[in-house]
Amino acid sequence: DPGFEARLKRADALRTADAAGFAQALDELDRTAGAATAAQKTKLRLLHVYPLILRGDYATAIRELQAVMAAAGSVDTQYRAGAMLANTYAITRQFERGLKTLNVILPLSGEVTDTDTRHHGYAAAGILYNQVGEFGLGLDHANRILAETPSRRNRCIAGNLKLESMQGLGEAPDEASLQAAITQCRSVGEPILVGFSRTYLARSLFAEGKVAKAIDTLERDLQEVEATGYPRLIGDYHALLAEYRLARGDASAAERHAEAAIAHSATLDSAQSLVSAYRTLYEIADRNGDLRTALQRYRQFSVADKAYFNDVKSREMAYQVVRHQSLQQEQQIALLNQQNALLQLQQRVQQQSVQNSRLGMLMLFLVVAFVVLWAVRTKRVQMSLRRMAETDALTGASNRHHFTRQSEATLAQSAAAGEDAALIMFDLDHFKAINDQYGHAAGDWVLRKVVETCRPVCRQVDCFGRLGGEEFAVLLAGHNLRSALRLADDCRVWIAGIDTTESGHRFRVTASFGITTTRISGYDLTRLLSHADRALYRAKRGGRNQVVAFEEFAPLAPPIDRPPAGEPATEDPEAAETRPSDFPSRGDLTGRAGGA
């Protein structure tokens, strides 16, 4: 409700100028508060505190202000309630509570949007600080208000506060600024503050030795001051007048004023005016030689002075207590912050160590992976080196050395198991002619093709080796002569069927085969090779492209020129046919002739 807000503002403005109008405005606001927002209701509640303070119902005022501070929807309302609360605590001389309230609101000063409200807070702070003897802080807050182009009323309040602070600090204000403060406060209708300004001016004049002027300054406004009914101010006035009158030698006027000061200060627990008035009365009695009265006055002076001294000290103490408490609080906060930082550090260390252990695991994994990889690669290299060492690079068949070792192992196993094994040896026919006619590359192609063609006769357990040049051998475990003959003949047929177009030439490839078995030749490889080689020799002599088995009962062949199996043949096979032969005739052999 914008209307409600406007009426709240209007009521607030009436507060100092028109007490009756203010009361009426509050009544009207109460009647229409049903439609107000929570924040507006809180503001209204705050306005209701002013009449409570005027009435002197401080206990209710304090309760209400505390409630408003707790419920305030805006910083401004909370701040204003806090400033009023600090003021009320100052009036009721609860300095510690007042200072604590300041500690709550002053840090919010920067967030307060309304300048008047902020100045109200600074003024409350300045008044309280001066009361607890912290005049430096009082002056600082007065200057804060004056630096921010305050309203005329706040300028009066701040000007007064400044004079009070300077007096407390023992600094003498110049007459011009004293007059300015008086004019300022008079223009806004603040007779109490005008009165206090006049006491500062009078003190300043008296200190300069201008006693008559000081008296004149005070007496001019005396009636107006008495009309305020403010005991502390009236007491001050009379006490000062008593002191100054006596200084001028007017003892009877001095006595009158001193008595008036005492009468007005009677309701106060302690006051500087009481001390001053009793001292003046003592001095008068002393000057009169009335020792009894002098002693009595001195005793009264002494009691008032002690009370005042205690009061000042207890106020100063209140400040020290609150300061100590807030320091302690700050230290606790700092300690908590440190503990927090420590916890955060510990957390980070923990995270770091988790990260480190993860990193460690990763490193370990990498090392293991590397070792495994290295082992696999080493194994592969070993295997490929072994393959290179064991196989013939051109054809991929086992080389002679490996074939020998493999075969010897297989034969030993067969012998142990009492199983048969057969050895087939074969040699390409007229290979030299292929080389000569079609080139070495064509010859290589033939060798590879022959191995590729014959490999199917071998199982995993069998050994297929290139004994040298164009001579090959196959050791077949578990085969007897019959099955070996069949396999050898299959091989012969396959070789004879090779289509050489792929090599770039068309020619015919055939091979001659010699066979023996363990039943015929025993389990010794050298003997088996020798017997197979002899059968092969017979196949060549028999016209090539045929399979011949060694005849176990045939007498050993006579020495021939042919080189041992595997070495390149140097002999002309045609010439060999002229050699005397001890071999059985072709018909005696168990082999079969085929092909060309």
Ligand SMILES: Nc1nc2c(ncn2[C@@H]2O[C@H](COP(=O)(O)OP(=O)(O)OP(=O)(O)O)[C@@H](O)[C@H]2O)c(=O)[nH]1
């Ligand atoms: N292209 C090629 N030729 C080879 C290789 N090893 C040996 N030779 C050749 O093979 C030929 C073997 O010839 P010979 O021992 O006379 O036998 P042949 O010509 O097959 O005659 P017969 O065995 O009597 O049928 C030689 O010319 C060798 O140079 C090889 O790895 N590649």
